[in-house]
Amino acid sequence: MSNLIKDNAIVADEWTRVTPPTLGEETVRKQAGKVVLFKLTGEETFSAEQIAATKIPAGKVLVPFSVWCANKDALASRVSQGEVGLLVATHEAIEDVITEVKDINAFALVAVYVERFADGRIFTIGNLLRTRYDFKNELRAVGDVLRDQLFFLKRSGFNSYLIRADRSATEALASLKDFSEPYQGAVDIAQPAWRRTIR
Amino acid sequence: MYKYDAIDQQLVNERVAQYRDQTNRYLAGELSEDEFRPLRLQNGLYIQRQAPMLRVAVPYGMLSSKQLRKLGDIAKKYDKGYGHFSTRQNLQLNWPKLEDVPEILAELATVEMHAIQTSGNCIRNITTDQFAGVAPDEVIDPRAMAEVMRQWSTFHPEFALLPRKFKIAVSGTEQDRAIVQAHDIGMEFYKDAKGETAIKVWVGGGLGRTPILGTVIREHLEWQHALTYCEAIIRVYNIHGRRDNAYKARIKILVKALGIEDFKQQVEAEWLYLKDNPNTITEAELARVGQHFEAMPYENLPAHDESFDSAIASNPAFAAWVKRCVHAHKQAGYRAVTLSLKPHGHAPGDITSAQMSVVADLADAYSFGEVRASHEQNLILADVKLSDLFQLWEKAHAAGLATPNIGLLTDIICCPGGDFCSLANAKSIPIAEAIQMQFDNLDYLHDIGDLELNISGCMNACGHHHVGHIGILGVDKDGSEWYQVTIGGKQGNDASIGSVIGPSFSAEEMPGVVQRLIEVYIKERTPEERFIDTVRRIGVPPFKAHVYASKEATNV
Ligand code: HEM
């Protein structure tokens, strides 16, 4: 059974996630330089060789940002047919992604990958995609996604959630309704409680 | 104080249900230890040496008598009959059972209380001055704003999983009593040249392993923008704060790494987008919340009371208590009273269920049914008539709540330390107790005068040792417990971080070390000088010389 929740229902996942192959060499870790220090320390990124060796199958594909960058031209027509989704990791600077892709709404799907549950950058990234970059299509959380993030993810602009494979999406679904009247304005409900109702 | 409406109550009730479900899933083995940890932490539940520890939120330190009675009942029913007031104005229970916590939360919800965000990597309880609303030097009562911020920060979706915990303090007085400079964000309210309420915003303060006082990021912020400006700061932190090393994850490390100018620039750039969003506070909303904090229905009283004056004249014990525990009030004929939770020889900040019920009764009888917790770990009755003080004192005295030591050496701030905390290098409570016994002579104690002594069991600094006039820090040397001593730390407007006086001491040496520091002070002080002033004037060396000279003498 599918572990994908989209707009309050469990649905089949039509997207194939593209993952660069491991090439048997050591994983490359970015150097901790001055500016990137806080963004990239320790996080795995794909090497140029891995990216070059990546095969992109037919059908709807979810492609890591770095892989898309290397295959922009080849993928252009598939993008316009709504067959390409963009996979962004929480340590990738969203403003760089936006600069690179130009029209984010060209993608039918943007998925944000969170490696660890405790990584709350995903919320800011979702928020920015919706409020600053005006992304209108499906926004999905993937990776270490468990039911206890869902309420916050929804409020941060996500509308689909791929629940970690060993957990039940049915149970997770309930969490979208954990709280009925949130206090503060956020992406889903822009007005804070005191502007929505007479308190 | 603030009263819940249907929205507040529903949210807290839903939280109880959510947490009950999380606990059940954990107990059923559906959630691993690792997965349950952030969930229980967001709810103030630590697993400690002896047992879990539950931290109950006391927003900006305000409690009703009803709430305090309930806390007393809970401590009796689910714990060992006592609780502990922490340095962040919260109440901790040291021995609840993990499986009882949902029930405890359900009971708390019946009196408009919760444990939301009292720990974990999220925005914590917002703290302020314990004399808010009654202090004569207050420019702006910060409580309405603190409540507006509490609501905004509660389950703020974008900031639910920050790199590290995030503490905000607000203050509206000339003399800062909320240590705004030692918080991730400190907001200092003032009246600007146009007579409008404005905020001076501090960022990147904190104690812990790397004690740093905050830096001003904005001198003037209109109050309407308090929330959106915080959103800008926390957003920059959420994205760029380190997540690979918990010890380098606080915002202070980011601010230091980027430099305040660069950090500020990023925040201001972000704020351009966030400014004027719907979380911008309106006059109407501030007024709605503010009506819960209006002045109490005070009587019109003369500034003096004869019975009070004669009690002072005839009863030295009462007079000593008034001198230390009774504070000025902006309303004529009223005073604020601190009930000391620092009786000599007991764990600082601890209070029994029976005492909680006494304090609740006293609040009902003498102070409009309200109580406050201070970050110095005492309780305050903020609105007591002069003419009631003597009666109040007699009752408080009988309950062990009237040690006349507020602001004195034995009013020690102390973390739970090695007796309870699994991170501790050393015990801290027994050190506090031993020092209190060393200085048990009240005349001597009063002669020493204002002195803040703070103890932490490890460099996480829960006991604020860096800003103690005398700071004591538990350190580990080859597996045994030692204590490092700093002097010259201070909280307040002219905050400073203390300097280490030299090699550390054993537990047995500690009362003597403090004694010798005091000896130097007594010898060197000018008539008006407090301990901290003398340290600032003459520096560390004379203190160091005397402490270590006698150490060598005894070692021979
Ligand atoms: C017994 C369980 C406790 C544990 C495991 C614990 C753990 C910690 C840790 C790890 C830190 C450092 C965080 C950092 O700098 O990033 C810290 C800081 C702090 N804790 Fe605790 N703590 C405990 C109890 C308490 C208590 C009882 C109090 C109040 C009396 C308290 C008040 C504080 C304060 C005020 C800080 C902030 C220091 C700062 O501003 O950096 N903690 N705690």
Ligand code: SF4
């Ligand atoms: S300072 Fe250290 S020993 Fe004391 S409570 Fe905090 S973590 Fe524990």
